[in-house]
Amino acid sequence: MIEPAAAMLEVEDLRVRFHTRQGVIDAVRGIGFALGREKLGIVGESGSGKSMTGRAILRLVPPPGEVAAATLRFDGRDLMTLSEREMRRIRGKRISMVLQDPKFSLNPVMTIGDQIVEAYRLHTGAGKGAARRRALEMLEAVRIHDPERVYAAYPHQLSGGMGQRAMIAMMLAPEPDLLIADEPTSALDVTIQMQVLAIIDELVTSRGMGLIFISHDLNLVASFCDRVLIMYAGRIVETCRAAELHQARHPYTRGLLASLPRIDRPVAELPVLKRDPAWAV
């Protein structure tokens, strides 16, 4: 395992479990990793537990889900033992989260500006005028060219790419130390996707933040992140440097990579992933 020098987040033996009428479902089964000021990708297919990992860190796993961990430490504090009240001071302020589709994560009946101002004042206690200036500054930071217009706009008046930028502006306004981005660009067109990634990249790098980037897109993660965890059936099956993802060793990772059609390498038939029950053990 490659471990970052100074870890801001330490996770050991994290488990997420759901008791359902069909029995117990183990969504995350004892994973561990550490995160420094870096871009860490978590990849895997639907159902691999990658999103649940992101939610568990913020203790946002919906009931009846249960989270257990030997260690879940952020900046020296044990997140498992914090009260709900203390967690609320972490969420948004120290660790924030961007989800896939801005259509569902923005409030449809509030203007963009009011939403950013509300969140910012809640976390920092800033005055109205200062919060407004901060909101406009953040909209500019995510390269929105006419921040005044977007500030006064409702979410439905914005395109998907614009909405996601506004979302990122809101999440980064209180200057969190860690951003968890769960498929932040999957709902966007490829060219817009690249612009949004460039914005995240710049902000994360210039502010020295940590980033957990959750995605199903191997090529994207390989090209964007520093380090990658590959999840399968609730476990981490492999960890590697993002740039070396294409030399991955685990048969699951290799199988996923091989199943992607490539523009530069035509094949008659795509190799199909043959799942080995041993991977899930």
Add this chain to the structure above:
Amino acid sequence: MPSPAILSLRELSVSFGRGADLVEAVRRLTFDVAEGEWYGLVGESGSGKSTVLRAISGLLLHWSGGMVVAGEPQRPRRTRRFHKLLQMVFQDPYGSLHPRHTVDRALSEPLAIHRIGDADRRIDRALVDVGLDPSFRYRFPHQLSGGQRQRVAIARALIVEPRILLLDEPTSALDVSVQAEILNLLRRLRGEHGLTAILVSHNLAVVAHMCERLGVMQNGEMVEEMSVGQLRAAAPQHPYTRKLLTASGGYDRQVLAAVGETA
């Protein structure tokens, strides 16, 4: 063009709304698809590519321009014979199958509509054809995975033995490993049935894998048409196509800065 066109569009236009709200979703689109050819349509959301499929399939009635399918000029209203000739597979296998109809019922309906007999045997064969066990017949969609649902949707399209398939993002809702299975299935069926197809996708690699030629759409217009060979050689001329090609190569700060970041 190797063989005569089985599908020709001449200045196809589709618009929605009127007055100040008028949106020209497709503008004077012209292209031909040869018999047996697979043609890709790529572009971003809102570029009009799905609207083109809806106009061709007869789901959309208010279009203008010329459309000839298998030698017959088409009007907005289609005949039953047309629907036997051309079938469509949609993006979301969760939304395109009736949640309270069994697989059996989903596959029986097209047979009944086209008055094709021997339903029992045909349904079994259609399921085997798409790699599903005939025991799937009495299952409901919620008892199937995404990939299995898309197989059922493909079986439903093929059961009337069409010559042309319209595929609207058939794998974009699926995991990559399942995508590979569905793309392999479509290629096998293409060989076995001699199908012609139009494949709409935002994924250039999928189009390159499945098609011989493609058209690139932007704002309702065709900005460039090329062979997959030209695409593979990275020879696209139009700046928009080049941008798509760059973006599909993954994230790269330097390249991104070079192609310009304003869309």
